[in-house]
Amino acid sequence: MRDVDAVIAGGGPAGCAAAAAMAGLGLSVMLVDAGVDRHKQLAGELLHPSGVEDLRALRFDAVVDHWVSQPVRGFAVRFHAPRHTVLLPYGRGVTGLSLEHASLTVPLLESVASRPGVTLIPKARVTAVEHNDATGVHVRFIHQGTEHTVRARLLVAADGRASPVRRMLGIPERLHRISTMLGVTVDSDSLPHPGYGHLFVGGPMHALAYAIQPGVARVMVDLPLGGNVSTLQARPELLGALPLELRAEVLRALEATPAPRLASNDDRLSGTVRVGSAVLVGDAAACCHPLTASGMASCFRDARALQDALRCHGTDIPLALEAYARARRPAQRTRVALASALYDAFSGQDEGMRALRRGLVRYWEHSPGGARTSMSLLAAEEPRMRVMAREYLRVVGHALTSLASPRQRSMPLRSAAPLLRSAGPPLKTAMESAVEQMGAWWHRCVQRPVYWLAKAGRAVPNRAFASSR
Ligand SMILES: Cc1cc2nc3c(=O)[nH]c(=O)nc-3n(C[C@H](O)[C@H](O)[C@H](O)COP(=O)(O)OP(=O)(O)OC[C@H]3O[C@@H](n4cnc5c(N)ncnc54)[C@H](O)[C@@H]3O)c2cc1C
Missing domain, CATH: 3.30.9.30 (D-Amino Acid Oxidase; Chain A, domain 2)
Incomplete structure (x- = not known):
């Protein structure tokens, strides 16, 4: 049986970023990838500026600079009826980029596989998690027809939205x-x-x-x-x-x-992102409709959040995974809720959704600040659920104003009721998020004073992580 610090299941955007993050901490990493043919996949091709930034922070500069990518300045949202286009540029004059999915992902895998401490096992599949508790994991994988077992302090499931590893860990999901x-x-x-x-x-x-x-x-x-x-x-x-x-x-x-x-x-949200010494990242943890093109940026953000948590909590893997789960949750919740609300707003054909689309046009045209905030939500830069709920209410306000215009007077009530109803889910999620954050604050500050010790820099140095096996 081989020993490594971390086994990563999946060599997609999330797995590559997680491997780079772990290797950056000086950990030994085994990256087991089933090797899906990315040339045949319809998947992520547009990367927001925050995703580019995170890739550079994970030392993928050479890959990013080598891509033959197209610059993306923001979104052009074209409404069907009435015909109208609103341009939503990214803030700060930054640009995102886009390129064919395989051209984006294959070089990431090649780059991370060449880093010190990373061993890529290509065309291999994790088949079982035999043991998983606070002390570590035993993972079985099949490679070239032979079964192997590896023992690790940490298992990172980056095996995509269908995530067989999530199922092996017994983590439920909402699909x-x-x-x-x-x-x-x-x-x-x-x-x-x-x-x-x-x-x-x-x-x-x-x-x-x-x-x-x-x-x-x-x-x-x-x-x-x-x-x-x-x-x-x-x-x-x-x-x-x-x-x-x-x-x-x-x-x-x-x-x-x-x-x-x-x-x-699909909309998928796993019940939890950690169990024992195993953790979910990328689509394995959550995914939503791709209309916000935020999936890959979110994968890279997960990898960095995991790196920060491990850097902070050293040998205490369960505590590090708890910190990771807490750090990533608000942004994920907002991202999934936003995609769901926008999907309804963009595709709904009832009077309420038509009015909401008019409200969006009106809001973005009348409020440059509102358009900027909307874009930072779309680009997964603004993680706060309460900001999303506030923006939604403002759009509803503009939609109601447009309903009150003389041209629309024939049907305001028929439209206003579904419009107001549509604000229910974002508001409910914002409330739940606020309650959860208060609970987390209580847990952190009152029940877990060790958090403050770690914050003050007294966490066990990361080197101890590697030597503790
Ligand atoms: C139609 C569509 C369009 C999209 N457009 C965008 C976009 O423009 N911008 C954007 O940011 N996002 C977009 N996304 C989302 C984006 O593609 C995903 O968020 C991203 O690919 C998730 O990366 P991942 O590494 O988590 O999973 P994946 O990319 O699915 O990679 C999972 C990896 O795990 C491997 N694997 C599976 N099972 C096992 C196992 N048992 N053992 C070992 N390895 C295993 C697979 O071979 C694969 O290599 C889009 C998605 C879709 C469906």
Whole structure:
């Protein structure tokens, strides 16, 4: 049986970032990756500025600088009816980037595998967690037809949203299948706002689009669950939210690519992100509809939060994992709630959601500060749930104002009721979040004075982590 400090299951964005984070602490890492074919996947291609920043902090500078990526200045949100586009640039003049999924992820894995302390076991699959308590884990994996067992102080499950390891750990999840995403590539000249990630909302189906290579753009169309290429070929009017030129490009691409890439869009939230000496990161811990393009930035943030927690709490793995769970939770909660609220607002066809879309346009046009805050929420830079709930209420306020305009007078009550009802879930989550934060504060400050000792720099030095096996 081999011994390492940390076993990481999964070599996607989350696993690579976690491996870099652990290696950065001087830990020995075994990265076990099943090796999904990323050239065939429809997955993350747009990375927000915070994600780029986190990758650089994890010493992936050379990879980032070597990518042939397209700059992304923010989102262009194009509303279907009434036709209107709002540009939401990132703040501080920063840019994100986009590139084809395999071109983004494969170099991350190659880079981390070459770091001192990291051993990549490619085309290998974690098959069982035989032992898991506060002292460490025994993990079984299969590689080239042979079973191996490795003993480690820490197991990081970075094996994606279906996460077999999460199931092996007995961690429950809340799963909601939302829709099916169909992706094709088109000529990027057909995008109306070069340099922006496009959201086409409010039509029969909504869509996302951004350049991924010079001259090439990815378009992703959100279809009903189980939808596929024939759904769009039979009903091209579903592409009604796209500008005419782009619509024609998508239909051409569907003709030319009879089997375009498909992915299911899910909302998944695991019951907990830690048990014993095992922890979940990235999509294994939480994922949501990709309309905010925040999945990968969130993976990298998780890796850094785990690194900070281990740096702070040294040998005490359960305490470190508790600190990690606490540190990441507010941002995750906000990200998932935002994606869910926006999905309803962008795709809902009832009077309330139509009014909410008018409220969004009005809010973003009338309040530059509001537009900036919305963008920082979309880009996963603003983690506070109460800020999201406040922004939602402001949009509802603008929607109600637009309902009171003389043009809308025929149906204000019919629209106002569902509009007000829609504010319920974000407000409820904000309340729960506030209660939870008070509980966490109480736990930290009153029940766990050791937190303050660690904060004052008296935590066991990290070196002890490696030598304690
Ligand atoms: C249609 C779509 C569009 C998206 N667009 C964006 C976007 O524009 N921007 C963005 O930031 N995010 C986007 N996302 C989300 C993003 O793709 C994910 O958040 C990200 O890929 C999650 O990374 P991960 O490492 O957690 O999981 P994954 O990328 O799923 O990687 C998991 C890895 O674990 C391995 N594995 C699985 N089981 C085992 C096992 N038993 N043992 C060992 N290894 C195992 C797999 O081989 C794989 O390599 C999108 C998602 C979808 C579905």
